[in-house]
Amino acid sequence: MNYSNLLKIAKNALMRNKFRAFLTMLGIIIGVASVIATLAIGQGSKKSIQDQMSSMGSNLVFIMPGSQQRGGVMMGNSGSQTLKLEDVTAIQQQCPDITAVSPEVRSNGQAVFGNQNWPTTMFGANALYIGIKKLEIESGRIFTDKEITSLAKVCVIGKTVITNIFPKGTDPIGQTIRFKNIPMTIIGVLSEKGDNSFGQDQDDIMIAPYTTVQRRFLAIDYITGIFTSAISEDRTTEAIDELTTTMRKQHKINKPTDDDFRVMSQSELVKTFTSISDILTMLLGAISVISLLVGGIGIMNIMYVSVTERTREIGLRMSIGGKGQDILMQFLIESTMLSVSGGVFGIMLGYLISAMVGSLMGWPVVITTQSVVLAFLVCSAIGIFFGWYPAKKAASLNPIDALRYE
Amino acid sequence: MNHAIIEVINLKKDFFVGDVTVRALKGINIQIREGEFVAIMGASGSGKSTMLNILGCLDKPSSGEYKLDGISVSELNRNELAELRNKKLGFVFQSYNLLSRTSALENVELPLFYNSKVKARERKERAIAALESVGLADRMHHMPNQLSGGQQQRVAIARSLVNDPVVILADEATGNLDSRTSYEIMELFQRLNTDKGKTIVFVTHEPDIARLTSRNIIFRDGLVVKEQMVEDRLSAADMLKSLPLGDHEI
Secondary structure: HHHHHHHHHHHHHHHHHHHHHHHHHHHHHHHHHHHHHHHHHHHHHHHHHHHHHHHHHOEEEEEEEEEEEOOOOEEEOOOOOOHHHHHHHHHHHHHHHHHHHHHEEEEEHHHHHHHHEEEEEEEOOOOOHHHHOOOEEEEEEEOOHHHHHHHOOOEEEEEHHHHHOOOOOOOOOOOEEEEEEEEEEEEEEEOOHHHHOOOOOOOOOOOEEEHHHHHHHHOOEEEEEEEEEEEHHHHHHHHHHHHHHHHHHHHOOOOHHOOEEEEEEHHHHHHHHHHHHHHHHHHHHHHHHHHHHHHHHHHHHHHHHHHHHHHHHHOOOOOOOOOOOHHHHHHHHHHHHHHHHHHHHHHHHHHHHHHHHHHHHOOOOOHHHHHHHHHHHHHHHHHHHHHHHHHHHHHOOOOOOHOOOO | OOEEEEEEEEEEEEEEEEOEOOOEEEEEEEEEOOOOOOEEEOOOOOOHHHHHHOOOOOOOEOOOEEEEEEEEEEHHOOOHHHHHHHEEEEEEOOOOOOOOOOOOHHHHHHHOOOOOOHHHHHHHHHHHHHHHHHHHHHHHOOHHHOOOOHHHHHHHHHHHHHOOOOEEEOOOOOOOOOOOHHHHHHHHHHHHHHHHHHHHHEEEEOOOHHHHOOOOEEEOOOOEEEEEEOOOHHHHHHHHOOOOOHHHHO
């Protein structure tokens, strides 16, 4: 039997009942479309998290103070004063997978210019901090080593602070603002970064030499964090190990449970957040796969009914020379055609829904080739799988009984 | 004398219904030669339908021999039987058995779809020729529900002709038609028989239809009880003329 004939026979048989064919396909259409759309939304949110995170530096590894015991009393994490400038120096010298290190100290307060003021955070760091945090100087410059040693009253400033305290059109560079009543000269402006995925404004920031923040604002000698860059994202695990080893040596810690610091990496955070979105995607995907399955059962149902309804037709086809396998193939091709064309329409509908979700609700959507291929393969498989039983039933009919069927 | 298209020797067919064995055919001997127009007659339950099923290669005998155009059918499997039906047989049924919502042309083409040797172009040409020979060339794109009963049966006859079979098997082909249309169909069969030399086996229980054929084989209780040549064979065309005007001509 030649297949182009069978294809034509199956096509003609379907075309004889266009509306029913469409209704049968509807289950598959909706199933495939929902698979595509949910995967697109899932992938979109995953990608946006990843983009956000890597914009904050995917090779970022940082150390935060951990809890510490003082005479048997556990101290909380935030009050910890365990991180020292010596740790930064040690990391610089002993960690080959770390390319840049900066201490970080923070001071919250009001930035004041003229009669305007704005609550913001003054970060104390060294010049490498900008690179580590993937920030950029839009105009002006970052402070020099000399300014660090001399506790210079200079800072670079983020866009949010500028718009809130300077009148429009003012060039902030060279202006002096007051932060906690200490005059600070602005030497550089950071380019805009927008909100991060937690909704934090990354432009509401000022950066000064860490010495200045430590001594002039906080009067402390410890630091509140150490920020580093690993050589690459792939090497972050090694970088974390090196940092941990160095820190333990610095702090003379033998048991990991005694650690008075925590090493964290951006890529780990990314993993945590993407795994949450992965779980959601899987959940939604599973629901839409169920609807695809229901669509498949719909096809089986219709094909099954159609075998009964078309018993005489089958008998006729057999009497004029259709073999069992011809009949089998005809019904199998019919169900595959239904599910495959349902799949094609479903993919188109899926694109449409994704685009609508993207533009109307502003959700990030990404349709990957894999999801399209997957949906398509699954629905073809469903057509063959669910078409098999009715087709087998049709093929095994006795031509005489089929012909006389009322 | 023409060679035998159908040769049935001591053919028996038993059916098993639960514990009961129904002996539908009890030893049939028939020979049908090329160019004959044979009517198989008999009351219901006489075994004529079973005979037709076996002649049509839709069923296999329990014992005995059946040779169709020199091929011994008893030894063939299901697929070979299907192929035989496709190449050597044409069926015409009482209830036409046309595919609904399918044009006359496509209905006629159908047997050729199952013959992979026939290409699309040839398929169409042969189907058109078959429709022309039954006088429906102008209706080839009509759907069955746009055709009258007689026309539908003509389409079915065209379908049975399209594969150029060695024998056409008609099962009560006029059973659903009024007498005028019946004669029209019989006239067509007679024409195919005399003009084109088609061998036709026609199962009927109507004696006046049987008189339009060349030989009658009468079945009773699974046996051939009578075989006779039709002495005063009638012409369906003459019968038509003698009929009062039919409804559709008014």
